[in-house]
Amino acid sequence: MALSNTAVPKYYGAFRDAVIRGEIPVCREIEMEMNRIDELIADRGIYYDDRPVEGWIAYCEEELTLTDGGNLVMLDTFKLWGEQIFGWYYFEEREVWEPNPNGPGGHFVVKTIKKRLINKQYLIVGRGAAKSLYDSCIQSYFENIDTSTTHQITTAPTMKQAEEVIQPIKTAITRAKGPLFRFLTEGSLQNTTGAKANRVKLASTKKGIENFFTGSLIEVRPMSIDKLQGLRTKVSTIDEWLSGDVREDVVGAIEQGASKLDDYLIIATSSEGTVRNGSGDTIKMELMKILKGEYPAINTSIWWYKLDSIDEISEPNKWLKANPNLGKTVTFEVYQRDVERAENAPAARNDILAKRFGLPMEGYTYYFTYEETLKYRKRDFSGMPCSMGGDLSRGDDFCDFTFMFPLPNGTFGIKTRAYISDLTFRKLPSAMRSKYEQFISEGSLIVMEGTVLDMMQVYEDLDNHVAERGYDVRCFGYDPYNAKEFVERWASENGSFGIEKVIQGAKTESVPLGELKKLSEERMLLFDEELMSFCMGNCITITDTNGNRKLYKKRGDQKIDAVAAMMDAYIAYKLNRDAFE
Structure with a gap:
């Protein structure tokens, strides 16, 4: 398919049809996001391109692995979320300096530039939905397919937790199952003075994941404004920003530095938490305003999965509202056991309602934002x-x-x-x-x-x-x-x-x-x-x-x-x- 300003995205179209047929239950927030996507389809100034989406899927399935080394088969939800990032584009006119071909000097010319639409994606989904693996797929793709030198970071309430995004990439480098990773991992990391052809091109080092061809780096950073502001990061993934006891708006700090680049990307993934931080509550209020259409933010993608009511916990057919990967990355039995535990162990009830079903009910809450x-x-x-x-x-x-x-x-x-x-x-x-x-x-x-x-x-x-x-x-x-x-x-x-x-x-x-x-x-x-x-x-x-x-x-x-x-x-x-x- 060529670039089109009328086409319905492939994976979103399949998802929408399944929702209309009643095969996939969705909550109110996902329904509002679907309305926003329908508005993008109707906007003649916004274009859909399926080639980057299919390229990302092909790269992940060919080169990447699961954390345990098993083959990665892209989930339908991953395709749906990734399509939002890689599928939408718009054009803007910009003055660009063009040097003279025959000598010194040059002049400004007006050119039409194709730009990716989505810069931020918020993913709030129940525990066990493989959010960290989705972050890994995005990070690895930009590091190894983008030919520019990129600085990429992943952060979470603890450094060890943030390393969960790095771990599948390390495993994929070790296994090197695809032709690209086999080529990039040929040679020795210790070879620093010999021929460059005999040196390894992609490796896990003490800095993070380094691509020596382009100088790109994926590194783990602490979730602190002091450690995150001022960076020129092209891709940033923030994990569990609602779960931990974090009082600072790290998303805003990262965006201030990343906005120095034209096509930066910030992905914030998390499940709900019982002790919610003030900045997280404020961000969720902003997301709800965007979903309601109170102010336009077409550069932001929001996938907010949750049950609409606590009464739906007694209806297993509604659990897909809180975790669309239920039955694939986590079994119904696990959820059923948690429901039984919540009924019999009141101390665990709050955590289960929040983490599994996206319902921050009874529990500890920071009262003032x-x-x-x-x-x-x-x-x-x-x-x-x-x-x-x-x-x-x-x-x-x-x-x-x-x-x-x-x-x-x-x-x-x-x-x-x-x-x-x-x-x-x-x-x-x-x-x-x-x-x-x-x-x-x-x-x-x-x-x-x-x-x-x-x-x-x-x-x-x-x-x-x-x-x-x-x-x-x-x-x-x-x-x-x-x-x-x-x-x-x-x-x-x-x-x-x-x-x-x-x-x-x-x-x-x-x-x-x-x-x-x-x-x-x-x-x-x-x-x-x-x-x-x-x-x-x-x-x-x-x-x-x-x-x-x-x-x-x-x-x-x-x-x-x-x-x-x-x-x-x-x-x-x-x-x-x-x-x-």
Whole structure:
């Protein structure tokens, strides 16, 4: 088939027909992606070319192997996903410098350039769908078929996990079953001074997978913005970006460097996770906007497999919605065993629902996205009325007080003040100690002398702080654990009006947490201290099957005390709203 702006892609057409016949069930997100592909077919400015697609498939089946050395037979899903990358093109006019053929100098001429359409592909699919092998097929093809010198990277939450993409390529090099790999692996890696014809042309080295013909390299990189930004990578694969505890937008960091090249490609593959990272949640919100057509991003391909409802877990014929390779790369029996385990082992239920069926249900969730934890410019709320919240539950560690200042436009000013004992501070690891020193320098963390905190000393310091700033504290919400002595003195010196006991638990916390989340999403919580940003970034909630939330406090090294105190202050404010009129 020649280049065409009317043709239906071969493998997508077969997939669409199977969906229409009811042979393949699809979820709502895949249906929306199919609508986007139909729009590409109807767009006369976008062209489909089947030759690169067939070339990629032929290369993979002829040269590559599975991780165990077995023959690789391209799956229909791989062909469908790869067709999105290699099949779509558009043309643009560009001024190109053309040197004079008979001497020095030259001139600019306008030429029509053919460009690949898809630069990013997101693949969210259940565990066992051979996502890493698909990444390997893309990486190997670009390194050995593209004649330009390419820098390619693969990254994952751990380096060992990222090496799973490299491993099938290493096996294929060792086996060298196809004519191209037999030619590229002839010779010796130790031959560095003899004839180049006797040197190996493709090898696995300590750098990664190197092609010595073109100087191309596939290497493993840590999943950290510091290690990924500024690279000129032509092909980047990001594995398990939703599964790990990653707080940074690594996709954006890679794209900033890769966009220096015209035809870069970023493939982000992952299954759902129970502890989801803030950047991952933000990316998924962006993907949903693209799928809904709220803003066009025709350079992005999105294959988001999941069940539409938790009720579909009881219908095995719907499981293909979450894993289209079910029965090929992973058996129905494995899924059936996981379903039975989820019913009988509640501790494993969350992981199974997320990883197998794409349903991030009950479990640990980072509550505030990264954007919501960014602090504002410095503000001064001296002399203003406020609600104070106190979290005194850790007498040997953090003790936090947060002040909420209701502002006329419905926003809330936030200030916080935390206390820690000198012994606890001295025992901190060096990295955490430097973070705490940052809080101390901004004045939001006070180190008190002694082994444990003396609540009366804390009271006197806090009372002096309130007097110095002129805060008009009109109500006080507190967690009753370890707070009796402090609250009794507060009541005796300031009166008992507006003092509210906040008992921890989903029954008490669910509604105020939901309202605080809405306020943070609209950027109506105006905090300017790094300590509050730090605590919001650590904030994890546990959600039960009824959707009720409560704060998760067991991770001692990840402080959320300022958020807990802010919630107490907010509850006290709601119960005493008349005091602020």
